[in-house]
Amino acid sequence: MSELEKDYSDFMGWMSNNTNVFIFMGGFTFTILTLLVINLPNPNTIIAQLILLFITIMFDLLLYLILLVGVESLQFCKNIPSFGKRLQFCSTLSNVVLVLWGFLVPSVFLLWNMINLAIISTIIWIVFIIINNFTIRKQNIQYRKITEIKGDIE
Numbered sequence: 001m002s003e004l005e006k007d008y009s010d011f012m013g014w015m016s017n018n019t020n021v022f023i024f025m026g027g028f029t030f031t032i033l034t035l036l037v038i039n040l041p042n043p044n045t046i047i048a049q050l051i052l053l054f055i056t057i058m059f060d061l062l063l064y065l066i067l068l069v070g071v072e073s074l075q076f077c078k079n080i081p082s083f084g085k086r087l088q089f090c091s092t093l094s095n096v097v098l099v100l101w102g103f104l105v106p107s108v109f110l111l112w113n114m115i116n117l118a119i120i121s122t123i124i125w126i127v128f129i130i131i132n133n134f135t136i137r138k139q140n141i142q143y144r145k146i147t148e149i150k151g152d153i154e
Contacts, residue, residue: 016073029058033052037052048115
């Protein structure tokens, strides 16, 4: 490595560790949410639904952070492959899976006949999808284009 190149391997390790923590917390949050819905004696009370809504928002934020750290870490990678058809398919498939994963929480609420909470959590998740499109997805596409142009120049 030349003196002009910066070594970001420690920072990448730190980002990877944070991503693992967010993934663990997301799984824990989803588990707590489902256990509360199943085990609460009356999950239809206002206080129970407010707590479930708070947990839902935390779950959505954790999913957003996982995606954000993943895209942010791309800028510290030296060699990124071109965004060919296979990589585009993989990226599209992972985006579809993540969008569907976010709709699991409203589905759990629907199973337990918490219609209002399901509607509110669906709206919140759709807002997160829109925010994701304008922040993470567009940033990922822009960064991919920059690396492809840089690769063409070199």
